[in-house]
Amino acid sequence: MSDSHISSLFALEPLKTVDTSALHTFLASNKKEFNRFFPITLRQNETIQASENYILNKSEQIKLKTEFTFALKTNNTVLGLLILKKLNWELKRGEIAYCIDKNYQGRGWITRAVRKLLLLHSKILA
Numbered sequence: 001m002s003d004s005h006i007s008s009l010f011a012l013e014p015l016k017t018v019d020t021s022a023l024h025t026f027l028a029s030n031k032k033e034f035n036r037f038f039p040i041t042l043r044q045n046e047t048i049q050a051s052e053n054y055i056l057n058k059s060e061q062i063k064l065k066t067e068f069t070f071a072l073k074t075n076n077t078v079l080g081l082l083i084l085k086k087l088n089w090e091l092k093r094g095e096i097a098y099c100i101d102k103n104y105q106g107r108g109w110i111t112r113a114v115r116k117l118l119l120l121h122s123k124i125l126a
Contacts, residue, residue: 010074012116015055023050026078033102072113
């Protein structure tokens with residue numbers, strides 16, 4: 001599948017409160033796979049209310065430009081997260097953390113989502 005075809009299959013956008021249930025379901029259904037690298041994120045999303053609070057916190061971090069969390073979505077289903085974190089505005093550097101649903105691993109979705117993130121949001125660290 002080409003980059004453009006896969007890129008047209010998903011949206012990459014900041015989490016919104018409308019994503020609460022989809023985020024909670026995504027994390028709960030991938031708990032075993034994410035436990036090693038995302039234990040804090042999992043703990044912060046153990047209930048629907050906790051997921052809503054998580055999204056509100058992430059929205060505030062975007063406003064403060066301290067961290068940027070994006071949902072990889074298709075048909076209003078959260079399939080993954082991409083997070084720009086540990087931002088150093090002086091050096092114009094940061095880290096990208098990501099996770100994707102176990103059913104979408106190994107298909108190039110994260111690679112394409114990172115490319116899309118860097119193209120669409122290059123102004124974040126500019």
